[in-house]
Amino acid sequence: MSRTQSVPLGRPRQYGIDMPTLKDVAKASGVSVMTVSNVVNGRPRVSEATRQRVLAAVDELGYQVNLTARSLRAGRSGTIALSIPRVDHPYFAELAAAVTDALLPSGRHLVVEQTGASREGELSALSQARLQMYDGVLLSVVGLKDSEVARLNGDMPLVLLGEKPMPTARDHVQLGNFEGAQLATSYLIQRGARRIAIVGGTLDADHTGMVGTRTGGWRAAHAAAGLDADVRLVLPPAHFAMAESREMIRNAIKGGLLVDAVFAVTDQVAIGVMAGLHDCGLRVPHDVQVVGFDDLDVSEHLVPGLTTVDPRVDLVVAESLRLLERRMAGEESDAEHLVMPVRLVVRGTTR
Amino acid sequence: MSRTQSVPLGRPRQYGIDMPTLKDVAKASGVSVMTVSNVVNGRPRVSEATRQRVLAAVDELGYQVNLTARSLRAGRSGTIALSIPRVDHPYFAELAAAVTDALLPSGRHLVVEQTGASREGELSALSQARLQMYDGVLLSVVGLKDSEVARLNGDMPLVLLGEKPMPTARDHVQLGNFEGAQLATSYLIQRGARRIAIVGGTLDADHTGMVGTRTGGWRAAHAAAGLDADVRLVLPPAHFAMAESREMIRNAIKGGLLVDAVFAVTDQVAIGVMAGLHDCGLRVPHDVQVVGFDDLDVSEHLVPGLTTVDPRVDLVVAESLRLLERRMAGEESDAEHLVMPVRLVVRGTTR
DNA sequence: GTGAAAGCGCTAACAC
DNA sequence: GTGTTAGCGCTTTCAC
Numbered sequence: 096m097s098r099t100q101s102v103p104l105g106r107p108r109q110y111g112i113d114m115p116t117l118k119d120v121a122k123a124s125g126v127s128v129m130t131v132s133n134v135v136n137g138r139p140r141v142s143e144a145t146r147q148r149v150l151a152a153v154d155e156l157g158y159q160v161n162l163t164a165r166s167l168r169a170g171r172s173g174t175i176a177l178s179i180p181r182v183d184h185p186y187f188a189e190l191a192a193a194v195t196d197a198l199l200p201s202g203r204h205l206v207v208e209q210t211g212a213s214r215e216g217e218l219s220a221l222s223q224a225r226l227q228m229y230d231g232v233l234l235s236v237v238g239l240k241d242s243e244v245a246r247l248n249g250d251m252p253l254v255l256l257g258e259k260p261m262p263t264a265r266d267h268v269q270l271g272n273f274e275g276a277q278l279a280t281s282y283l284i285q286r287g288a289r290r291i292a293i294v295g296g297t298l299d300a301d302h303t304g305m306v307g308t309r310t311g312g313w314r315a316a317h318a319a320a321g322l323d324a325d326v327r328l329v330l331p332p333a334h335f336a337m338a339e340s341r342e343m344i345r346n347a348i349k350g351g352l353l354v355d356a357v358f359a360v361t362d363q364v365a366i367g368v369m370a371g372l373h374d375c376g377l378r379v380p381h382d383v384q385v386v387g388f389d390d391l392d393v394s395e396h397l398v399p400g401l402t403t404v405d406p407r408v409d410l411v412v413a414e415s416l417r418l419l420e421r422r423m424a425g426e427e428s429d430a431e432h433l434v435m436p437v438r439l440v441v442r443g444t445t446r
Numbered sequence: 447m448s449r450t451q452s453v454p455l456g457r458p459r460q461y462g463i464d465m466p467t468l469k470d471v472a473k474a475s476g477v478s479v480m481t482v483s484n485v486v487n488g489r490p491r492v493s494e495a496t497r498q499r500v501l502a503a504v505d506e507l508g509y510q511v512n513l514t515a516r517s518l519r520a521g522r523s524g525t526i527a528l529s530i531p532r533v534d535h536p537y538f539a540e541l542a543a544a545v546t547d548a549l550l551p552s553g554r555h556l557v558v559e560q561t562g563a564s565r566e567g568e569l570s571a572l573s574q575a576r577l578q579m580y581d582g583v584l585l586s587v588v589g590l591k592d593s594e595v596a597r598l599n600g601d602m603p604l605v606l607l608g609e610k611p612m613p614t615a616r617d618h619v620q621l622g623n624f625e626g627a628q629l630a631t632s633y634l635i636q637r638g639a640r641r642i643a644i645v646g647g648t649l650d651a652d653h654t655g656m657v658g659t660r661t662g663g664w665r666a667a668h669a670a671a672g673l674d675a676d677v678r679l680v681l682p683p684a685h686f687a688m689a690e691s692r693e694m695i696r697n698a699i700k701g702g703l704l705v706d707a708v709f710a711v712t713d714q715v716a717i718g719v720m721a722g723l724h725d726c727g728l729r730v731p732h733d734v735q736v737v738g739f740d741d742l743d744v745s746e747h748l749v750p751g752l753t754t755v756d757p758r759v760d761l762v763v764a765e766s767l768r769l770l771e772r773r774m775a776g777e778e779s780d781a782e783h784l785v786m787p788v789r790l791v792v793r794g795t796t797r
Numbered sequence: 798g799t800g801a802a803a804g805c806g807c808t809a810a811c812a813c
Numbered sequence: 814g815t816g817t818t819a820g821c822g823c824t825t826t827c828a829c
Contacts, residue, residue: 114574114578114599116806116807117806117807118806126816127815127817128806128816129808129815129816129817130814130816132807133815136808140815141815142814145814145815157574159575159578160575160806161575161805162575162576163517163523163578163807164518164806164807164808165806165807165808166514166807166821167514167515167518167807167821168807168808168809168820168821169807169808169809169821170821172514176557181546182542182558183536183539183540185534185536188534188536188539189534191533191534192532192533192534192560195532195533195562199562204576205560206527206557206558207533207558207560208557209543209546209558211546211550223510224510224511227510227512227513228513228514337744337747338747341747366744366747366748367747369747369749370749370751392534393688393717395688395689396688396689396692396717397717397721397748398721398724467823468823468824469822477799477800478799478801479800479823480799480800480801480824480825481799481800483823484798484799487824491799492798492799493799496798496799511823512821512822514821515805515821515822515823516824517805518805518806518821518824519804519822519824519825520805520823520824520825521805
């Protein structure tokens with residue numbers, strides 16, 4: 096009697112023809128919706144005959160489960176979100192790909208959200224409302240302050256990635272920024288460099304954040320070698336773009352800055368630096384050695400190949416997902432704050 | 447009386463504390479859920495006093511709309527999906543970023559789905575069920591056959607991107623593959639090249655798809671110049687990876703292949719080729735000229751800068767979104783099939 | 798201006 | 814094994 100025929104309450108526009116529902120399949124196969132649900136979800140106690148009949152109807156009508164409805168009812172969406180600033184920053188793209196690959200065996204679904212690397216973007220991408228649609232979120236924080244991150248609903252499974260200080264109450268995985276920068280700079284010193292510019296570094300006293308920490312590593316390597324870290328060697332581009340870095344090193348050198356090596360805070364910056372050095376007629380590594388940070392896919396195939404810090408994204412991803420799975424399983428253990436190890440990959444831009 | 451206190455029907459696990467609902471806000475502010483809904487959605491007929499009271503309660507309880515529920519009821523999610531093979535393929539990453547930027551002013555939300563460039567991946571990412579969660583989908587097809595794409599629900603707003611033949615019933619935007627390849631090859635011929643390898647080309651007679659079409663352009667340019675396109679110059683890597691392309695050109699040259707130029711079907715391939723040529727002691731562009739296709743961000747900053755075909759992703763994105771908006775608005779006009787113009791960007795890898 | 802009722806499509810719980 | 818009931822949180826409809 097309660098068939099949905101004259102649609103009393105305007106069925107929301109599904110862009111044309113309505114998709115068949117469990118009810119339709121139930122009607123077509125002469126069973127209850129619950130039985131159809133059981134079949135569709137592969138639950139045990141269904142007789143083979145019924146199963147076949149239902150499956151036939153599913154097939155004929157082209158039934159597909161409505162994930163929104165399931166999600167509303169079940170409280171789980173089966174989807175994890177990875178929130179990164181932008182996919183066209185190769186480091187984040189490679190991170191996203193690594194997460195996707197790592198998630199493949201688990202059968203979970205991943206979507207990538209872009210925040211735009213701004214506070215506003217992150218705030219909107221991270222609105223509780225949005226996040227609620229996912230079973231778990233891997234959040235790469237760039238713009239937000241830790242106090243803002245701390246305001247996020249504590250009950251949502253969330254693992255933080257990124258190089259800023261984070262609320263202690265949340266799981267957080269970060270790269271060995273300090274260690275990597277120190278490693279890179281020490282290696283340059285060891286290879287004879289004495290005037291090592293840091294492109295993408297900061298003069299700021301704040302030694303937190305990706306830039307601050309890496310600059311700290313650069314400083315520490317100098318100190319460890321008993322060398323002076325000349326502040327004029329700190330070149331701070333506003334973004335970490337190739338074009339900008341290229342121009343910055345070029346201007347510095349044309350302006351008379353003496354440099355026999357560059358530690359670029361990212362491989363993107365390093366690529367710009369290599370181009371800029373070439374613009375100045377300087378040869379890499381003969382005149383100026385270069386070390387980057389990120390070990391992008393492309394870095395291996397530059398000419399010469401870029402010596403760089405491998406941030407071990409594989410470890411970052413594995414640990415992050417371990418922590419996230421734990422939270423999604425409802426575990427309430429103390430938050431972990433991990434700093435992954437890094438390693439130096441030596442290629443042709445160093446002597 | 448009907449307060450949710452002893453949860454008769456197990457409220458689905460929302461990972462801990464329940465989020466407040468409209469009902470909670472309604473109770474707290476002494477109005478009906480409907481009024482709260484009206485306030486929350488900024489609908490007109492609500493008295494200022496009521497609005498303030500509701501807003502206060504929203505604030506106090508930290509209410510956030512449940513997008514899943516809204517989506518189920520309203521039939522719209524406010525979200526668009528961009529489905530691409532992988533985000534760590536720079537071309538797709540840049541495409542995704544371009545879509546994101548283009549969508550920004552509209553206030554729409556975008557999520558990126560990765561299909562993994564396989565038929566299976568695409569089929570699963572494209573299950574009707576998944577797609578139903580979005581108001582519109584921009585689908586970059588790689589693995590699927592057009593017949594499989596054709597089976598997708600015709601009522602879902604969907605615009606196809608990609609270089610394969612597509613069902614005529616769906617909107618489809620593609621790059622000027624043939625034109626670009628011809629442009630690149632003709633330019634090389636014009637610059638004196640006579641032995642132009644195509645790395646990433648195919649010997650297949652099938653002249654559809656990205657590879658087939660670009661190989662066709664390479665062939666056509668030869669024909670137009672009255673030259674012979676030597677099939678030994680067609681080097682077909684299985685994927686479009688840098689490492690693979692590098693090895694392939696290296697082996698070919700060590701194996702005695704005479705080459706004075708390379709048309710690489712993508713910039714990724716071109717980067718591998720440049721590295722491979724360097725491995726062989728050949729100089730670019732002095733000994734071998736190189737032209738790519740994609741005009742990636744990095745291509746400008748390689749040393750030497752890569753001459754390449756700019757696929758005008760900006761146009762592709764603008765047109766795709768125009769078509770998608772039209773479908774989302776419910777327009778039923780005939781499907782459009784667009785091929786965007788391209789242009790050659792001349793840099794240092796050609797003479 | 799405000800609210801009661803209905804129900805989007807699905808599943809947990811429990812009856813038979 | 815199968816069906817019935819009761820909602821998940823929201824918005825549409827329509828009465829007041």
